[in-house]
Amino acid sequence: MRTLRVLFTTVALSVAATLNPAYAEVLKVAGPWEIAGTDPAQTGYVFSRLQVAETLVTANREGEIVPAIAHQWSVSGDGLIWRFTLRENAQFHDGTPVTAETAAASLKRALAGVGVLAQAPIADIASDRRDVVIRLTKPFSALPAYLVHFSTIVLAPSSFDAAGKVTQTVGSGPYRVKSLTAPARLELQASGGWWGGKPAIDEVSYLAVGQGETRALMAESGEADLVFSMLPVSVDRLKANTKLDVQIATIPRTRILKVNAASPFFDQVEERQAISAAIDRVGITKVILRNADLAATQLFPPAIKGWNSPDIQPLVRDVDKAKELLAAAGWKAGSDGILEKDGKRFSVTLLTYSSWPELPPIATALQAQLRHVGIEVKVSVGNSSEIPARHQDGTLEMGLISRLYSIVPDPVGTLLQDYGPGGSDWGSMGWDNKEIQGVVQQLAATSDAAARAPLQARAVEILQRELPSIPVTWSELAIVSNKRITGVEVDPLEVNYGLSAIRWAE
Amino acid sequence: MSSIGDLSFARPKGRLPAGRMFGAGLLVLLGCFAIIGPMLIPADPAAQDFSASLAPIGGDFLLGADHYGRSLLARLAHGARLSFGLAFLTMLAAALPGVLLGLAAAWRGGWTERFLELSATIVLALPGLMLVLLLLAFAPGNYAPLFLGLSLTLWVEFYRVTKATTKSVLAQPHIEAARMLGFGSCYILVNYILPVIAPMIATLSAFAMATAIIAVSTLSAISVGLQPPTPELGSMIVELLPYYAEAPVHVLLPAMLIVLLVLGLQLLAQGDHG
Amino acid sequence: MRNFLVARLLQAGLVATVVGALCFVLMRVLPGDAAMRIAAGRYGPDARIAEAAEKMRLELGLDRPLTAQFLEWIGDVLRLDLGHSLVTGSPVVHELKVQLGASMWLAASALALSLLVGPVIGLFSGLKPGGAIDRLALAGAVIFRAIPPFVLGLILMLVFSKQLGWLPPAGFGSPREMLLPALTLALGLAAMSSRITRNSVAAVAKAPYFAFARYKGLPEAVVVGRHGLRNAAIPVVSYLGLQAVYLVEGVVVVESLFAYPGIGHALVHAVVERDIPMVQGTALVMGLMFVVIAAIVDLLTHWLDPRVRRMA
16 A cells, blocks of 8 residues: 555656646757767867856857956967966866866866867966966967867866776856766756856756757757757748747858869869859758858858958859860860760769768759769768878868868868868868968967958968869858747857856746 | 468469459559659759759649759659669568578478578677678668668578478478378479468568668668669658658658558558458 | 576577677778777767877777787676777766667567557457458558658657647657657557468468357357467567567667667667777677577467477
């Protein structure tokens, strides 16, 4: 009898819990990213975006560097020694204060691991009272931008095991980890000790939902209050829903065709320009991305201030010009309509990957468009590692990739990697341009906006003329929120989704 | 493990019942569509026309157009040819060795049976999905590993059913008598065993073909199937799925073809009776 | 009984060895650079994969002789240590507990749901082959069998989540969240099991002992209950036993559609990202599970039909 009563009470309680409005006071968030692994370099972005862990400095919606754990910073006259002063009231979720030693230890760990910090000219990282001191081997104005990256989040010593492996994420942000069921669910609770005050919503539950269709249905059925990264096809439908708010921001991500400029197909600039002129960017963006404004007429979208030149000659479709350019480069139509030169058919493999669901459909469209000008393209959808692997062994002909220019908020960080001598995995291949290398080096060394502007314009101009990689479309991020909540803002840099500012609507 | 085949599926002989006629008719129609369709339909299944994106059914395009503005009629015809062909080959490559090995195991018994039984157990114990993925990794986007991997996982079913049924037939007193009287193996096979296992193999084959098509679509859904722009029924569904709210019928068209194929095969295999 | 157990244990040992060796060989002869794929799996497509792969190569020891690696793996398995995932870094046993556990719950629910539907429909269709119920059931079975599971799942989501608002389209952990993916799988399963039950019942209904029971004047329900069900259940049980295995692995699209953290999804990731310990561990555990399920099915059919004893 007693067991029966216990059973009954349990059932009644769980039913009540489901129906009780207090139960619904959890902010339910859904997004595409899975939480695989605990190392900051692997999944730090989840903890940074959901405000569990913080970096020394962060970026605001305009991409400017603003204080986070460090409330001020300075650089020595020779540009070699940077000092970041930590705020007094920062504390970890286990109650211990954030000290300069713990911060320096996290940064040293990031420096030794796989992350962006290893690419900055850092000589060493030390602590001095409340300051984290970073010594450089040469002046590098973009350093604070590198410290925004999620791999540099500052974790409490209790996050690590004896071997220095991260076993749990104990950060200093407004939310602390309540429970983590890798790879799909993360439950958070407001932490009382955040320097920025207590967030309005006490509990957050994040669910990783890989399929875009399912994410849209999560929003439509009210099962999630905040859903990130909507498929372009569902955006119009969600906008029409009176219970939902849709916000869209252009993000600094461009889908580009990486071409092997050392191969006989793309070694002449005319050939690359012809490919660019053969592409129907407006059609692709209309049909697949459902927003014709995303057609990439140059490498950077207008939202990236200083990097989009309004007076540059835009990249547009011109099939006749494409054919002329190809003819000028020595390609003549063969018997089956495919171009030929010196007995070699213009038949290439376009490698792409499905980590971004829109890439294979865009590749399919490009295939048909290039066929129009006499180029045969075989599409191969593989794993994202095949692009760098086949860059390394030199067998890549063409790759459709999605390139992020805000890995550090300053696009210079990405350009340094992509267009250096010999090119790089996600950048140029077989294309060596001394001028752009010089320009980018100068940009990395100076933070003076007046000196930077002409250099930025020059870099964009070279890339537009030479087309070492051919821009296809820009990207946007769509976020859907239920009208039950307010205060949602899109962060185009995807550093921090600002959960702590979200409130229940009255 | 006992098997589905313990019971006999014997069917009354004589003229084809209505259900089987209907099934046969359906299959002939689908066969014509898949074989002759691609030759009769002038449209190129890969030709894109963005201005006709998701064109409705019955307009300029008889069966509408997909999101790239490609003729769905042409894609369905080419897709049917490829999918049905691939499914048929896969089924054949699974059924032939499956049935032959099943017969051998039942006939010979002893170590032959034990060895075959162990191989079957191991194949069943290996996750089939993993097997197909691993084989596909050798030649991504090709037909051969896809086809090989699927047959490799499907043959066991044929083997088990054939073996169990043949064994029970051979154990019947009148067959044992026939064997002792010196009737040849061929005679017993043709007169006693085939009539019993044939209808069961037919039923299994029908479902094996469906399994093959669905498996290819599953693989497309996780982006390891055939490469674009190949028109294949399963991957067409996957490609069109995001547009379900705007063009639900377009998404269901390739699925309908698969349903019709399975229905035709089922009716033909089973008829009106058990 | 004792012989049965010994034979099964031997079989389990053999299956484990062969499956382990096969996976080991296959994973290592795959073309492409494993370190690159692991790096991409760890750090995502925006990272500098080539550099990460260089750093990892030594850490992983993928260049050591194959025989040494294999012997080491066997040794670890004997100590019940399946190693750590190369991508997430957590123990394979832990990953399996979460993801295989989740899949088994899903599979069990789907199986239970399908048993509520399939055999019942099959029974009624089998009693009158060619009748109205039989025809309807055939059409239903063909449709649920031939529509890809992700389409079926999406339709269920549209109905139950969007239109009716009864069930969440994604998530895991509570029965409410498991119902839709389980139903998606159950419909496909019921399609097959209903047809097998139907054939089985139809065959039993034609058998002399069944007819005799009817002539004795027993009521229909008693005849079916006493003579029909038990005999008709044998092929259904052995079929479902096989399906239970397919279920655990074959649900990958259903898992990703419903954001359910199951083993199918994990296995696909592990193969694509060349997470060798994860693939080997999963294959091993699933192979052993198959042996266990096969043993259970044998016991069940044995109990249902003592004649099998003669044939085995």
